[in-house]
Amino acid sequence: MIVVGTPPDRTPGNAPEADTTLRSVIGELLAERSVSRVAHESDVPGKLRSLGIRPCAEPGAPSPVLSVHRSDAAARTDYYFFYNQGVVSPENEPRTLFEPATGEPVDREFSLEGRGRPYLLDAWSGKIHPLVNYASNGERVTLRIRLARDNAALIALGEDPNRFGVPPPEVHATKTSAEDAVMDPGGVAIRASKAGTYTTSLSNGRTVRSVIGSVPSAIDLTRAAWHLAVEDWQPANPYATTFGVAAAETRKAKAELDLKELKPWPEIPALRNVSGLGTYTTRVDLPAKWTAANGARLSLGEVFDTFTLTVNGRAVPIDQLAAEGDIGPYLKAGRNTIAVRVATTLNNRLAEIDDDVANRGLAQPYGLVGPVVLTPYGQAIVWSKAGR
Structure with missing residues (x-):
């Protein structure tokens, strides 16, 4: 105790x-x-270590990430839930789970108790991805976890390669100087947002040196030309004197705006008290030499409230808290269209027509605010089943 x-x-x-x-x-x-x-x-983690007690999920450095471990012995699978609670403030105060948190993303190595291969169970997309950048000593698995503030991740360690219906490659990276290693159809690839030569150690004992050629610079879309199509949700009948079903009837007025920069709706005169839906559309031109070896991550920055993303007309699963994702498979050489559809609360419209809401003095910062940044990356195969 x-x-x-x-x-x-x-x-x-x-x-x-x-x-x-x-x-x-x-x-x-x-x-x-x-x-x-x-x-x-x-001070608790240090005390536990001095007592010879090692956590099932052990961070490589002090971390605000909380974890829960569950084991399914029959399926020979360990499950880990990670949550980035943020960093408590101020620094000199006692640190408890109940203090307010301030936000910083976390990028840490964790050592997990378990013998299996690691998988990411993506709760945003519903897909399961074998992780291919990790080290294992037969008793524990060490891998890197990246989490935005208030975000969570589900990691499974499965001893049966067919446990989740997505067999991992026979070989994986144990260490790389690139930014990441990912599963590629038929093998393992590294990714980097800068050109250079990268070294990767593989689980079969080989060391591979890979050259990633020219990679386009990051593209800041915050001040790009955006078209915003708004659906303004308003009460169809007098707000204070209508009751029953009629009180829930909604009139949806349309508005079209061309923006020179992104800003919250309350700072746009035409949208100051508007609530509803807004679809932001912009276009990005990529070089003619863009190939399947290229890709990009899109970070939307601040988005209020919920949102969806489409790239070239195709829906892209995206993390609602980190507001970022890999859109490489959806991009092409030449012109690309990115659309972000934002759904707001009804607070700002109610603030105009309901005194109780207005008296709270709270205008919510609706919309796509950014910064919106597209960061291209290059990719190189470090192991393939065909080439062994």
């Missing part, structure tokens, strides 16, 4: 005799050899 901070010495109410009993019990508890004390919650 680990006691954090100052133990209690008072009982509820005015009962001095109970306080005395409590202090006696606490004293006996603290005298036990199995009980340790630390000043702050942040």
